[in-house]
Amino acid sequence: MSQNITPEVTSRRNFLKKFGLTVGAASVVTSLGFLSSCSNDDEMVDLLTTDGQTVKVKKSQLKVNLKEMQVRGREGITGKKFVMVIDLAKCRNARKCMSACQDAHHLKPEQHHINVLQMENAEGTGSFYMPKPCQHCDNPPCTKVCPVDATFKRQDGIVLIDNERCIGCRFCIAACPYSARVFNWSEPKQVEGDENRVYDIELNVPQKKGTISKCLFSADRLRIGKLPYCVSACPNGTYWFGDANEDAVTNGTSKETVRLSTLLEQNGAYTLMPELGTKPSVYYLPPKDRLFDYENTELNYLGEEEEHHG
Amino acid sequence: MITEHKSPQEQALIFNKIREDLLRPVQSISLSYKLWVAFLVTLIIAAAYGYFLQLNNGLAVTAMRDYVSWGMYIATFVFFVATSLVGMLISAIVGLLGKKWIIPVSRIAEMVALSFVMMAGIIIVVDMGRPDRLLNVFLHGRFSSPIFWDITVVTVYVLISTLLLFLPLLPDLGIMRNHLKKDIPKWQWTIYNLLSLGWVGTPNQYKILHSAIRVLLVLVIPVAFAIHTVTSWLSALTLRPGWDSTIFGPYYISGAFVAGTGAVLVAMYFVRRGYKLQEYITDESFNMMGKLLVLVSLIYLYFNLNEFLVPAYKMKTYDAIHIKTLFTGEYAFMFWATQIGGLILPLILSIFKPFRKPLPMMLIGVAVVLGAWFKRFIIVIPTMVHAHLPIQNVPHEFHVYHPTGIEITITIGVIAISVLIFTILVKLFPVVPIWETAHEKGVEIEKNL
Numbered sequence: 001m002s003q004n005i006t007p008e009v010t011s012r013r014n015f016l017k018k019f020g021l022t023v024g025a026a027s028v029v030t031s032l033g034f035l036s037s038c039s040n041d042d043e044m045v046d047l048l049t050t051d052g053q054t055v056k057v058k059k060s061q062l063k064v065n066l067k068e069m070q071v072r073g074r075e076g077i078t079g080k081k082f083v084m085v086i087d088l089a090k091c092r093n094a095r096k097c098m099s100a101c102q103d104a105h106h107l108k109p110e111q112h113h114i115n116v117l118q119m120e121n122a123e124g125t126g127s128f129y130m131p132k133p134c135q136h137c138d139n140p141p142c143t144k145v146c147p148v149d150a151t152f153k154r155q156d157g158i159v160l161i162d163n164e165r166c167i168g169c170r171f172c173i174a175a176c177p178y179s180a181r182v183f184n185w186s187e188p189k190q191v192e193g194d195e196n197r198v199y200d201i202e203l204n205v206p207q208k209k210g211t212i213s214k215c216l217f218s219a220d221r222l223r224i225g226k227l228p229y230c231v232s233a234c235p236n237g238t239y240w241f242g243d244a245n246e247d248a249v250t251n252g253t254s255k256e257t258v259r260l261s262t263l264l265e266q267n268g269a270y271t272l273m274p275e276l277g278t279k280p281s282v283y284y285l286p287p288k289d290r291l292f293d294y295e296n297t298e299l300n301y302l303g304e305e306e307e308h309h310g
Numbered sequence: 311m312i313t314e315h316k317s318p319q320e321q322a323l324i325f326n327k328i329r330e331d332l333l334r335p336v337q338s339i340s341l342s343y344k345l346w347v348a349f350l351v352t353l354i355i356a357a358a359y360g361y362f363l364q365l366n367n368g369l370a371v372t373a374m375r376d377y378v379s380w381g382m383y384i385a386t387f388v389f390f391v392a393t394s395l396v397g398m399l400i401s402a403i404v405g406l407l408g409k410k411w412i413i414p415v416s417r418i419a420e421m422v423a424l425s426f427v428m429m430a431g432i433i434i435v436v437d438m439g440r441p442d443r444l445l446n447v448f449l450h451g452r453f454s455s456p457i458f459w460d461i462t463v464v465t466v467y468v469l470i471s472t473l474l475l476f477l478p479l480l481p482d483l484g485i486m487r488n489h490l491k492k493d494i495p496k497w498q499w500t501i502y503n504l505l506s507l508g509w510v511g512t513p514n515q516y517k518i519l520h521s522a523i524r525v526l527l528v529l530v531i532p533v534a535f536a537i538h539t540v541t542s543w544l545s546a547l548t549l550r551p552g553w554d555s556t557i558f559g560p561y562y563i564s565g566a567f568v569a570g571t572g573a574v575l576v577a578m579y580f581v582r583r584g585y586k587l588q589e590y591i592t593d594e595s596f597n598m599m600g601k602l603l604v605l606v607s608l609i610y611l612y613f614n615l616n617e618f619l620v621p622a623y624k625m626k627t628y629d630a631i632h633i634k635t636l637f638t639g640e641y642a643f644m645f646w647a648t649q650i651g652g653l654i655l656p657l658i659l660s661i662f663k664p665f666r667k668p669l670p671m672m673l674i675g676v677a678v679v680l681g682a683w684f685k686r687f688i689i690v691i692p693t694m695v696h697a698h699l700p701i702q703n704v705p706h707e708f709h710v711y712h713p714t715g716i717e718i719t720i721t722i723g724v725i726a727i728s729v730l731i732f733t734i735l736v737k738l739f740p741v742v743p744i745w746e747t748a749h750e751k752g753v754e755i756e757k758n759l
């Protein structure tokens with residue numbers, strides 16, 4: 001569990017600043033279950049700074065600040081341009097990405113930030129599995145149409161949603177050609193601790209009734225230098241994730257890091273529906289030399305095998 | 311135009327008759343009127359309960375889900391905007407052209423327009439997941455969103471339509487203030503007194519009134535075009551097959567002309583019958599409105615040919631899926647019913663003079679209005695049923711859209727509110743302009759207030 005904490009006292013702020021924290025940005029607490037196990041106010045807690053150092057801070061001197069998290073969440077991470085590469089030859093529909101994502105974002109079984117689709121490009125060309133997250137387009141059709149600026153694109157390329165501002169008009173759903181967005185039609189799934197939790201815009205938790213949710217490239221994990229939930233959960237090496245500015249991507253399974261440009265050039269990478277001009281940040285490597293045989297098992301939305309009709 | 315000079319006595323006689331005929335409905339409430347209002351209020355109460363359920367349980371009470379995420383509410387919104395647009399345009403364009411037959415019809419058309427456009431705003435709020443955050447649109451408005459443009463132009467349109475209904479009412483309000491004091495309850499007279507803004511009918515007042523109306527008639531045309539063009543852009547500015555069309559603006563506008571003409575025909579018929587105004591809303595009015603319906607239907611038919619036959623000839627992958635759904639698939643019945651029953655048949659029938667009589671025109675109007683609503687349904691929903699990517703790993707209900715009872719109840723209730731507004735307007739104010747009618751019959755209105 002991670003929570004965002006802002007120092008309350010100025011001197012404390014200056015102290016924290018020395019460790020590379022910005023005031024608005026604060027930091028991320030990694031001490032386990034720290035907020036949910038409220039016991040002693042003088043307890044010292046560990047803060048992990050954005051540059052990876054640990055500092056000890058008195059718990060009573062910290063408070064969670066929604067507004068500062070929203071400001072930070074809108075700015076994004078300076079100097080980054082996040083990209084994902086999905087190697088379709090590796091995907092065998094294990095769906096670990098889907099369940100890790102749903103657990104992290106408190107989603108119901110039918111709500112997918114990432115959805116593994118069974119695809120066939122043209123008749124007779126064979127089926128394959130295609131994980132489909134939000135494409136984090138550089139020309140996003142969804143953000144343009146939002147009447148209240150609740151969904152927006154950050155400097156690091158991530159498209160986020162602020163469910164404290166969303167009015168639930170669902171124009172972004174209509175505009176997205178990748179069907180990447182979901183809506184909380186009824187009360188969202190309640191996970192323990194959600195009711196007292198301050199809204200984290202980079203995790204979109206807690207979810208709220210009547211608002212949109214979508215893939216965030218796990219912006220909260222990127223903030224602490226970790227790979228997204230789905231990428232880390234994949235057992236088959238399907239996902240590469242990294243920074244286009246550094247020209248480097250890391251495999252979520254093997255942790256191997258390679259040059260992004262080489263990976264794309266040598267494997268005939270492509271983006272989804274380039275003719276629409278959306279300029280996705282997600283690249284696909286074609287399902288060539290697949291590591292497995294495609295099994296035509298139909299799973300229902302709960303991940304169970306479905307009986308064949310006829 | 312005053313064709314022949316009449317003596318002051320003659321003028322006074324004519325004026326008194328017109329005044330009494332047109333003010334009679336304002337002074338009494340019939341039983342059928344009361345029953346009609348009670349019926350509408352019942353529908354509205356049922357809708358209020360449905361909306362209460364929707365607020366409590368979320369939009370999950372509707373049949374909308376992540377793929378078909380807009381449904382009946384948005385279809386009805388487009389229908390409202392379409393129908394409201396024409397009321398104003400009929401009176402503006404035909405009026406500016408100097409056609410006299412529009413005089414007894416124009417106020418009814420304007421009342422239809424105003425009552426429908428008001429509910430367009432309401433149904434959008436009904437569709438919102440978080441109506442409690444409506445103010446965000448003003449606090450955080452983003453200029454690039456067509457919704458922002460829509461709110462702007464609809465607000466301006468409501469303003470201009472209200473003025474365009476109100477200003478020509480001024481002389482009539484003055485007449486009502488002067489002549490009705492003993493015949494109506496005091497509160498009602500006070501309303502007329504206040505609204506008449508001290509109108510006494512001096513030549514100068516008439517001069518100002520005429521030029522103000524003329525300015526409004528010109529202004530309302532671009533604004534009316536804007537509201538429906540922007541409404542069409544809510545769809546056309548997306549990348550979805552079926553909406554991704556360059557002719558959506560004029561396609562919507564021409565459709566709106568048909569829908570609005572139909573609605574005005576229905577309203578004319580029932581107002582004329584209920585208030586016994588056969589002498590004022592004449593058979594000739596229906597005849598002319600019928601001719602107008604033929605004209606606007608022809609234009610709409612032309613846009614339909616372009617909208618459907620061009621993609622149907624090319625059969626691009628995604629367009630083909632959409633076209634097949636409409637022509638032969640799940641929505642084929644509704645599609646052909648709206649095209650034939652709501653457009654082609656009304657067009658053909660209205661060409662023949664025997665059908666341009668009040669009763670057949672009213673029936674044709676009903677078919678046109680029903681067809682218009684279902685056509686908006688056809689425009690909004692089938693496009694959303696087919697996404698670019700396959701719909702997988704979701705429950706069955708995500709694949710289809712069958713409106714729920716609650717959704718239908720709420721939609722009918724909102725439509726009932728707009729009909730109720732119209733019903734109240736035609737009761738409070740003379741539906742046919744007294745002063746313009748008198749003027750047409752050679753009465754010097756300045757002397758007969």
